[in-house]
Amino acid sequence: MVAIKTRAGGETLIEQSALDEYRSGLGGETLTPEDAAYEEVREIWNAMIDSRPALVARCRDADDVVHSVNFARANDLLVSVRGAGHNIAGNSLTDGGLLIDLSQMTAVDVDEATKTARVEPGATLGQVDAATQAFGLATPTGINSTTGIAGLTLGGGFGWLSRSYGLTIDNLLSADVVTAGGDLVTTSESNHPELFWGIRGGGGNFGIVTSFHYQLHEVGPELLSGLIVHDAGDALAVLEFYREFAAQAPDELTIWVVMRKAPPLPFLDEAVHGTDVVVLALLYNGDMADGEEVIAPLRALGNPVGEHIGPNPYVGWQQAFDPLLTPGARNYWKSHNFGDLSDETIAVLLRYAGDLPSDFSEIFIAQVGGATSRVSGDATAYVGRDAAFVLNVHTRWEEAADDDRCVAWAREFFDATLPEAIDGAYVNFMTAEESGRVEAAYGANYERLVAVKGEYDPNNMFRLNQNIVPSGQQ
């Protein structure tokens, strides 16, 4: 017998016979807190999250997912869905409910002829990149290779190739989804089109995706990429130059700004390590010589304290930030979209970058635009097509005793940048406490999302996410 939380907030006792029947129909295993592998499954990227599911279903395939959704529905269980477990909000875990764990479903099948790939939902970006680059192909994803492809795609997905080829969802051709009713459907522009619209930005609200089908592009295998590091004392000049340069940059070029304390990178003088720096991280997705010419003015700017730019394997560059983003630290994020970097925004950035709450905290400015902005705002559920930059206040520390101070700093910084931010927000960068921001985050697309939710998950089985509440539910 096992006690599991219900969707409505109570608890239900599942009889041993019912549990045995469920287990016998599952290809994968189930775990309870007594099992050795339990602790490993509930470890996710953000160490702030310490939830303990009552039961874990380790799915092996779509049949296991259907079986688990039917079991959850029959018993009205509170359900969470885990891909690679990277999301800052920690909604992939439930405290006391059923965790449907997809992390063992990691197959990536590339079709070289059609330049497409079918990807299971537990795959990480690193696994996707490795499999696709074996054929010289890639699809746009994110900048940290241990991130999960499922959560990233369902929220939108952007990284080094997005200005060239759009968001990850703009390269999604179809997906297999298990709905709350336990049906396995293939959704695309022509099949269940409203569901397809919804899963492209609407997160895990409408069902569990068991397979993603992506368009791939010829990429690399080596691309011009690297870092230019400036002392924080030059940050004003660097940011003022950056906003002009980024505004006229070709789609092939993507430049992200990172403001933080300098990590001990081998190309930096030891005296620079630990000092406040502003880093321009860039990739040129095109001919190497063209890229050299395009970025020449950026390299000529001021007096960098270090530079490391050259041809890098795309797969390697996709892992460049991994050492700074390892799992297991305490993290708290806040994010806004910006149409440009105004003088006021830059002034706030400089003020807070000079007062980081920990040695590992970072201010990330992701450059988007390019192909991401040439898709209309209502073509997919994702909003933010008009964002040129996505700011992520990325607070990171190690001791629980520092929680309040670090969280307060991030919130204050977020509030200070609010006046210059544009509407909409990236749901994949939102924390668990931001459920009140979901409607505003989706803006004009929200009502349509509520309608899709009503059709595919009217009882809100999939509620542990940035939740779109169906009409008539709370």
Ligand SMILES: Cc1cc2nc3c(=O)[nH]c(=O)nc-3n(C[C@H](O)[C@H](O)[C@H](O)COP(=O)(O)OP(=O)(O)OC[C@H]3O[C@@H](n4cnc5c(N)ncnc54)[C@H](O)[C@@H]3O)c2cc1C
């Ligand atoms: C260090 C770091 C770097 C990042 N960098 C980027 C970046 O460069 N670009 C970018 O766009 N994003 C980035 N992100 C955000 C990232 O896209 C989200 O955290 C994303 O949710 C991670 O996906 P996951 O599968 O690992 O998440 P999980 O935590 O496993 O899942 C997140 C949520 O997605 C839903 N979900 C997961 N799998 C499924 C499924 N198969 N079916 C239905 N619902 C599902 C569930 O609601 C779940 O709660 C980054 C995150 C981190 C922590």
